[in-house]
Amino acid sequence: MDMILSALPSLLSGAFVTVQLVAWSLALGLVLALLVALALLSPNRLIAGPAALYVFLFRSTPLLVQLFLIYYGAGQFVAVRESFLWPLLREPYWCAIIALTLNTAAYTAEILRGGIRAVPFGQIEAARALGMHRGLMFRRIILPQAFRQILPAYGNEMIQMVQATSLASTITLMELTGAARTIASRSFQPVELFVIAGAIYLAMNFLIAQAVRWGEKRMAAAA
Amino acid sequence: MLELLSYGPTGWGDEILAGAGMTLMVAVLAYLVGLVAGSLTAAAKLAGPAPLRWLAASYTTIVRGVPALLVIWLLFFGGNGLVTWMAGLFGYGGRVELPAFGIGVLAVGTVSGAYAAEVIRGAVQAVPKGQLEAARALGMHRLLILRRILVPQALRFALPGLGNVWQMTLKDTTLVSVITLAELMRQAYMAMQSTRQPFLFYLTAALIYLAMTSLSDMGFRWAGRRAERGVRRTATA
Secondary structure, eight states: OHHHHHHHHHHHHHHHHHHHHHHHHHHHHHHHHHHHHHHHTOSOHHHHHHHHHHHHHHHHSOHHHHHHIIIIIGGGOHHHHTSTTHHHHTOHHHHHHHHHHHHHHHHHHHHHHHHHHTSOHHHHHHHHHTTOOHHHHIIIIIHHHHHHHHHHHHHHHHHHHHHHGGGGGGGTOOSHHHHHHHHHTTOSOHHHHHHHHHHHHHHHHHHHHHHHHHHHHHHHHHO | OGGGGSSSSSSSHHHHHHHHHHHHHHHHHHHHHHHHHHHHHHHHHHHOOHHHHHHHHHHHHHHHHSOHHHHHHHHHHHHHHHHHHHHHHTTOOSOOOOOHHHHHHHHHHHHHHHHHHHHHHHHHHHSOHHHHHHHHHTTOOHHHIIIIIIHHHHHHHHHHHHHHHHHHHHHHGGGGGGGTOOSHHHHHHHHHHHHSOHHHHHHHHHHHHHHHHHHHHHHHHHHHHHHTTTOOOOSOO
16 A cells, blocks of 8 residues: 555656647647648649548558657658757657657548538538638538537547557656556556556546537537 | 668568567467457347446456556566466465566457457347347247357448457557567567667568558458448448
């Protein structure tokens, strides 16, 4: 029991790093995913092609390889080390956020594309008939309906991201899994540590699931 | 630079290839473990007594809610602690370690099974009730209904989902490298350590994973098309 109590502060500060990684990569990932989804839907092949390639590459390879390519691989090149990106790529924290962002954006873009395509065409026709220009139509008509459509799937993606942040521990970042592992390796009760860490992850997922449910209800009420 | 990937004592080609073989072996075995665990769990959820249903629900909820990496560490520390303790009962004082291969297969299989269970449960529920009623009306006994009616149809509904579980399982094997099993990621890491060429080796690893996921995706699509033979298309499909 004493061991558990003394480990708790490290676990909680690890959980705080996990939350930061999740928040950064989900926020940045959503913005990138929106751009990629729009590119995927573009009739111009020069725009849709590279976007489809990006989605394919990041969904077909393991996140750990992506993370290592960025963390270990990028620093190999002098051009990278001398560029303005180096202060970011030197830090495990930012490498993890970059890899997680690129990864989640690929999955989310695919989800968003489906959501945008599911908006009934009559809605778009009506918006055009009212004289809305493209930007306004996207903001007022297409995106709100697409978001409502994709919320359950996006909720799953968010929960996947919480778990994916655990990979940051492989590049020396002391997030929740990394903290539990480090304490476990010099403890006589390693199993208890992972059980506590697991419970914290489950609590995070529960909060996300509740938020998604609340969002669904709110959006349904607005419709 | 490419001679680093050559076969033989000077290059890392053979080590990388052996690592890829190990990755496939862990993935296939873990997937099989997952299919068995998933089928039993789905059966428990659908038709088990209350305590089994509760156990099955806890398994899928917990394992799908925590990172696979945490499951690997838990089995690594927990499993080794357990065998060391048991060895102590027999008078052996030293530390005993389970093989990383076994822990890896078990851990990735445990995760795979939790996701497979949900896919299989959904597929079984998608088989029309009338089919089972008709089979019972014809006097088929339970095992025959399972073999002739339920499994063939459920398998068709489950195929796309099981394809996704396979892709996930294959990617999850990369995490086993943390307990130093010599699979593809670990071999790439060793090659990087000795040559200082991380980009080359991780790009090679990425391309090998890409080939594996793409080829198996084609395989599952082919199996899906085969399973759909003789199925009437509905108006929407």
